Amino acid sequence: MAILPICIYGQPVLHTLAEVVTEFDKELHRLIADMHETTVAAPGVGLAAPQIGIGKRIFVWNYADQDEAPAIGVAINPELWIIPPEPGQADPEHEAEGCLSFPGERFELRRSAAAKLRAQDADGKWFEISATGWFARIMQHEYDHLNGYIYVDRLTGYAHNEAMRIKRKRNWGKPGLSWTPGIDSLEG
Structure with missing residues (x-):
């Protein structure tokens, strides 16, 4: 297993629709293991293949604080259904996302x-999960990552302006930028 470099906002793969996975082989299993290791090292609760420069419809999660699915999992070629969110202002304490x-x-x-x-699992078998919270x-x-969106693309108003200011300040938004958990410092 290996910790993989994570693409930073601006890499074309992050802003492109990911392709369907058709091969469920040893290489896919290795990729999934590497994605899990990278998620833990980051630390994060999820990671999509485009975030590591691979334009495939795969994401992993590592989130034990729920009873709806295994704490560690993978979704390949996922479909996602949601009810539109409640209107109103996002709660800074409970809806802050990174x-x-x-x-x-x-x-x-x-x-x-x-x-x-x-979605499909690592062996190509279909499964369903109902998730809350x-x-x-x-x-x-x-799922947004697989469709070419990063959460900051969904921000509006002041939050959007602040995110774009940070992007400019850090010189993000162009191809070729990445960081490797455990190796690179994220200090601004």
Whole structure:
């Protein structure tokens, strides 16, 4: 297993629709193991293949604080259904979200309180999960990555302006930028 470099906002793969996985082989199993190791090292609760430069429809999670699914899992070729989130201002205490591809920052983002995931596992078998709360947020966040979105792309108003200011200050938003958990410092 290996810890993989994580792409920073601006890498084209992060802003492109990921491709369907068709091969369920040893290489896929190795990739999933590396993604899990990278998630733990970051530390994070999820990681999508585009975040490590691979434009495939795969994401992993590592989140034990829920009873709806295994604490550690993988979703391949997922489909996700949500009910639109409640209107209103996001709660800074309970809805602040971060991303390994926009490292070191957190912004409030209103998400649906529930999600239903249908996906394939590492062997190609289909499964379904109904997620609520923070686990539903993780599913939505990682699914967004497979569709070319980073959570800061969904921000509006002051939060969006602040995220773009940080992006400019850190010189992000262009190809070629990445960081490796356990090796690179995220100090601004």
